[in-house]
Amino acid sequence: MKRKLYWVKLFFEFIRCSPHILVFSVHRNKELIKADIERWLKVFGLPYGYTTGLVHLLGSFPEFRNLFYKRVGIWKVLLNIICPKLSSLYIYADHIGKGLFIQHGFATIIAAKSIGDNCWINQQVTIGYSNDTDMPTLGNNVTINAGAKVIGNVTIGDNSVVGANAVVVKNVPANCTVVGIPAYIVKRDGMRVNEKLV
CATH class of the missing domain: 2.160.10.10 (Hexapeptide repeat proteins)
Incomplete structure (x- = not known):
C-alpha cells in the first residue's frame, strides 16, 4: 500500500513539476543540474534516472529546489510559485x-x-x-x-x-x-x- 501511495504522489509531482522538467531539458546549465541530480540520488541511494530523480528531489527536498533555482536563474521567479524553495x-x-x-x-x-x-x-x-x-x-x-x-x-x-x-x-x-x-x-x-x- 505504501509503495502504491508513493507512486500516486510521484505522479502528481510530475504534473506539478512539469514546468521544471521543461526548463531543465532546454537550459544551458543542464549538465550541471544532471550532476547535482546524480549526487543527490547517490547520497539517498535512489535508483532513478534524471527526470524521475529531478521530480522526486524537487518534491521531497526544498534544499534541492534552492540549488536548482540558483542554476536556472531568472526562471526561478515562476518556478518558485509552483514549488517553493526553502526560505531560510x-x-x-x-x-x-x-x-x-x-x-x-x-x-x-x-x-x-x-x-x-x-x-x-x-x-x-x-x-x-x-x-x-x-x-x-x-x-x-x-x-x-x-x-x-x-x-x-x-x-x-x-x-x-x-x-x-x-x-x-x-x-x-x-x-x-x-x-x-x-x-x-x-x-x-x-x-x-x-x-x-x-
Whole structure:
C-alpha cells in the first residue's frame, strides 16, 4: 500500500513539476543540474534516472529546489510559485561546481566567491563576508558540517572538512580536518595532528 501511495504522489509531482522538467531539458546549465541530480540520488541511494530523480528531489527536498533555482536563474521567479524553495537557505556564489549537496539547509547562508565540485554543506552554516568584498572560496570535495562559520577572504583546500561549529577565519590547506574556535587542524593527509592555521 505504501509503495502504491508513493507512486500516486510521484505522479502528481510530475504534473506539478512539469514546468521544471521543461526548463531543465532546454537550459544551458543542464549538465550541471544532471550532476547535482546524480549526487543527490547517490547520497539517498535512489535508483532513478534524471527526470524521475529531478521530480522526486524537487518534491521531497526544498534544499534541492534552492540549488536548482540558483542554476536556472531568472526562471526561478515562476518556478518558485509552483514549488517553493526553502526560505531560510540563501545561496550567493558566482561559481558553483557540479554536485553540490546541501543537507537540511535550515538557517544556512552560502555567500562564496566560488564553490568547487562535490561539496557538502550542512544546516546552520554561515559561509560569508567579513567586509564589503571579502568572502570564502571552497575547493573541490569540501565538507562544511553543521553550525560551522567560514568567514572572510579564506580558501578551504580540496578534500578538507570543517567540523561542526568550527569558526574558520584563516586558510585551510588541502586534505585537512579543522575543528574549534578558532579552527585548528586535527588531521592532515589522514594523520592526526594538532596545528594552528596560519
